[in-house]
Amino acid sequence: METIAKWHFAMLNDKKRNQAIENAILDLNLNNKIVFEIGTGSGLFSILFARNGASHVYTCEQNPIMGSIASKLINSSGYSNIISLYPESSSTLIRKKNFNIKPDIIFTETLDCGIIGEGFQEIKQDIIKIANDNTEILPNNINKLGVLINSNSIVNLNKVDSYSQIDISYLNQYSTSTYFPVRSEMFESEWLSESTLIKKYDYKSIEPPESFFSITATKDGICHGILSWFQIELGKQEVTTKPNSGSHWHQAFHPLENFIEVTKGQKYHFVLNNKARIVEKF
Numbered sequence: 001m002e003t004i005a006k007w008h009f010a011m012l013n014d015k016k017r018n019q020a021i022e023n024a025i026l027d028l029n030l031n032n033k034i035v036f037e038i039g040t041g042s043g044l045f046s047i048l049f050a051r052n053g054a055s056h057v058y059t060c061e062q063n064p065i066m067g068s069i070a071s072k073l074i075n076s077s078g079y080s081n082i083i084s085l086y087p088e089s090s091s092t093l094i095r096k097k098n099f100n101i102k103p104d105i106i107f108t109e110t111l112d113c114g115i116i117g118e119g120f121q122e123i124k125q126d127i128i129k130i131a132n133d134n135t136e137i138l139p140n141n142i143n144k145l146g147v148l149i150n151s152n153s154i155v156n157l158n159k160v161d162s163y164s165q166i167d168i169s170y171l172n173q174y175s176t177s178t179y180f181p182v183r184s185e186m187f188e189s190e191w192l193s194e195s196t197l198i199k200k201y202d203y204k205s206i207e208p209p210e211s212f213f214s215i216t217a218t219k220d221g222i223c224h225g226i227l228s229w230f231q232i233e234l235g236k237q238e239v240t241t242k243p244n245s246g247s248h249w250h251q252a253f254h255p256l257e258n259f260i261e262v263t264k265g266q267k268y269h270f271v272l273n274n275k276a277r278i279v280e281k282f
């Protein structure tokens, strides 16, 4: 049975997220502007673009159930003459010869806790195909931040050993090597560094297969991985998913294959690949 991701509920109740996006829409001058939204979800923000003066909103949704929900919401909003909804993915839509719009604004909120897991790279390719130099793209920047972290409890969300003299570690071949969502506040942990910028993402520049970053330890200890979160820039508005921010997004934990014994004051170098796997760089 087809269904929807259950995070739609938490996401649509995330007032800080919704307010920041609505404020970003209000900050724009939408007069005579064509908007293209990728991933309409319930249709909420397409309706807000229309209600705030966009001349036309084109939007798409790849999940058929969300598409039909959005269609109902848009039809009852009074803006269905301004909003064109396509029940398909942005890639399928953009490939169509008769879809040759020139949007002034492109908006997408298709981010998971580790930024890229909901199709960031594919969506970026779609945006690059349809945008020109004057197209305003929201989010305009996404900053990924992280800390060196020591936390056996978080490591144990991804690794097993034995129970009652029975070795169950065979399961570890299916551990996550990239990242997984975690509500870091719920687990005992020690931060071994200050929060540090790991990577800047946007929907315009060419995505390298790997990027590099360094973090300086502020304490001695065993580093089990990097805890990351992000900060979205939507013009003047911002949304953060940092611990204790109250965001519906979890943080992301990137396990290190080999733990690092870090020393206060020393800088550690890492490679982040395009699957968001982090490894130490020697």
Ligand SMILES: C[S@@+](CC[C@H](N)C(=O)[O-])C[C@H]1O[C@@H](n2cnc3c(N)ncnc32)[C@H](O)[C@@H]1O
Pocket (backbone or CB within 6 Å): 011, 038, 039, 040, 041, 042, 043, 044, 045, 060, 061, 062, 063, 066, 088, 089, 090, 091, 108, 109, 110, 111, 118, 119, 123
């Ligand atoms: C995180 S939700 C956000 C929904 C809505 N924009 C909002 O902010 O409330 C992202 C939605 O985009 C859809 N989606 C993801 N990638 C897509 C793509 N490439 N084309 C069309 N829909 C996409 C998902 O199915 C999901 O419903």
